[in-house]
Amino acid sequence: MRRRIHTPPALSIFISVLLLASFSLYLSRDVFSGEESRPSPSLFRKRFSNLPLNFAVTENQYRHRSSHHVSSLGELSPDAILFPDWEVLLVLSPRDSLPSDSSDGYFCLFQNNATSPARPTGFLPFHQLVTFKCVLPSSVRRLRPFYQPILTKSPEYYWLGNDSGSPELLRWSHLAYESLSTENDVVLFAKGVNQRRDRSRPPSELRCVFGDDATKAVRTEVTISSQEVFRCRHPDEASLRRLFNGRDDERIKISLEVRQQKKVTVVPSLAYYSGPRKVTSEKGKSLVCACTMVYNVAKFLKEWVIYHSKIGVDKFILYDNGSDDGLEKVVEQLLLQGYDVKTLLWPWPKTQEAGFSHCAVYARDSCTWMMYVDVDEFVFSPSWLKSLHPSPDMLKSLLPLPRTSHGSSSSSSGLPIAQIMMRCLDFGPSNQTSHPIQGVTQGYTCRRKMEQRHKSIVLLEAVDTTLINVVHHFQLREGYRGKRLTRGEGVVNHYKYQAWSEFKAKFRRRVSAYVVDWRQESNPMSQDRTPGLGFAPIEPKGWATKFCEVNDSRLKVATQRWFRFGLDSPTGYKMAWQD
Known part of the structure; x- marks a missing residue:
């Protein structure tokens, strides 16, 4: 007689669970195994x-x-x-x-x-x-x-x-994030390779790598290494076709290979390669364009675009740093009104200098001069105060005249002028507690005496191949020079210290890679820090009256004459940029 073996219930449950787990693993093994x-x-x-x-x-x-x-x-x-x-x-x-x-x-x-x-x-x-x-x-x-x-x-x-x-x-601290091809080379943008603005890794230590896998890739020589910009030669098209079996080159990643002390590393990449860029412009070049980086500036954009368009800017290029405030709707309205505004998504944080370098290459075939100012900055000349109407010739009057075939004129030193630099006048809150509904030019009329920054209008064909730029002005190629305007010739009204409800947003997003992060308790004496401001977005006592050393209503008076229309009972008038 055969003996019956009794299995304990707990053991039966354990064996059942084990068998079920094994069967599940068998079904899913192809997803995780990495085998063929x-x-x-x-x-x-x-x-x-x-x-x-x-x-x-x-x-x-x-x-x-x-x-x-x-x-x-x-x-x-x-x-x-x-x-x-x-x-x-x-x-x-x-x-x-x-x-x-x-x-x-x-x-x-x-x-x-x-x-x-x-x-x-x-x-x-x-x-x-x-x-x-x-x-x-x-x-x-x-x-x-x-x-x-x-x-x-x-x-x-x-x-x-x-x-x-x-x-x-x-x-984000170590990544190749964007690329742009020209007819002659490839411009690659990468974080973490050049850690300091004033010290760059020698190009001889670098190679551009074309391919998703570094073991299966085409490499070319790097010719320029500066800030977050790296320029290298196009890969041989025949080599790419052989290696990738004719795959579309837009699907090939591009990165940097760093060689140092017998150690070779490849920077992780999100950048894709495209072949030599061929640009044909049916409209021809615009004389003056404006390029800026924006983040949640929908409420300010109309005033900035309408003003600068009427004084001579032909085209606006906005590098959108991830706005979520309805910016695209405002751009659509401006387009319907006939303004030439182009928005490019640029989600990369603290890359203003890299974005401006990108813009200098991207827009070179469609723009002659490029104005680099922010949306809270307005170019202004005291000589315009008596004008009854704005004119496109106003901005052109700041550029070197007479223009040569290159768009610049010779200075007393014999070198052609290719960059105009303008002092910034920093305006304070002017007793405003919220965004002025008539616009910043109307609401902010009190400023500091001294200027700390300069903004520029630059001849794009004169920009140095390194694309180095600092505080909105570029290094120029040999054979060109810049000119700094006097306060009587032209300035930039910078509405920097606005009502606290607007200014505190800057704590979260400062776009320049080389300015102090206000939230970090380091370098407290930096000129990038706001006097009286701590390390947290807490309104300092008396903020509404700070930075008021000079009453300056010149641009307010001029823009009222140029852009005021109709009557509105709470304010007495409306401006052209008000809905």
Whole structure:
């Protein structure tokens, strides 16, 4: 008689769980193994059967992404960068595509199954890469390392990734983030290679790397290394075709290889290569353009554009640093009114100098002179005070005349003038407690005596190949010189210290890479710091009356004469930029 073996209940449960786990691991092994094994079509359909129909991925999409970090639910896994203030920027590769229905309703799914809403932030303009932003949840901030999130429309799903095989979040402090090709070379922008403004790594220590994988790439010589700008030669097209089997060059990443003391490293990259840039301008060059970097300036933009357009700026180029205040709607209104305004998404924090360098290359074929001033800055000449109407000739009168074929005239030293520098007059809150509804030129009329900064209008073809710029003025090529205007010739009214409700926003976002971060308790005597301001966005006592050493209503009077119309009972008049 055979004896019956009695298995304890607890052991039976344990064996059942173990068998179930083993079977689950068997089903999912192809997602995480990194091997070339692929799931059968029947298994594929079964796995993705619970996804919404409008987000079903194809087997080919699955096969492509199975070599990267994805969840078994087939959601998108874009490159992701950790920005300051715990912001995460997600950039989809050229091979990824969103569902046709919408880019709304997405979430970032993180390694501990925490989620945060993913806000669509537009296209990176030069390679049409889709971007989203989300906030790193507090529960993730305690973990190390940080892994790249999954972009999903189904936040109730669990993170199924294998931490050891998942890529870490890219760090903003060490990254190649943008590139722009010219006819003769490639301009690459990268963080963390040149740590100081006044000290750059020798080009001989660098190579440009064209390829997603450094082991399978084409390398070219770096000719310029300055600030965050690196210029290198185009790769040989035949070599690219052989290496990538004719793949579209817009899908090839470009980065920097750093060689130092027998150690070779490649900077992580989000920048893509495009071939030599051929520009044809049907309209011809504009004489004067304006380039600036903006962040949440929707309420100020109309006044700035209308004013400068009427005194001679033909075209405006805005590098949008991630605005979320309806800037695009204001730009649409200006376009409908006939103003030439172009917006380029530039989400990279503290890269004002790099953005201006990019603009100097990007706009060279469409603009002769470029004015670099911010949206709270207005170019003004006392000689315009008696004019009954603004005129496009006003701004041109500040440029060197008579113009040669290069657009500049010779100075007493014999060198042509290619850059006009203007002093900044810094205006204070002028007893305002909120944004003046008639505009900054009307509301702020009290300023400091001394100036600290200078802004410029530069001849783009005279900009040095290094693209070095500091505080809104550029290093010029040999054979050109700059000219500094007197206060009687021309100044910039800088409405810098506005009503506290407006000024405190600067604590979160200062765009220049080389100015002091007010939140850090370092370098307290820097000229970039506001006198009387601490290390937190707390309104100093008596803010509304600070920085009032000179009453200066000259631009207020002139703009009232030029742009005032109608009557409005609370204020007595309206300005042309008021809705």
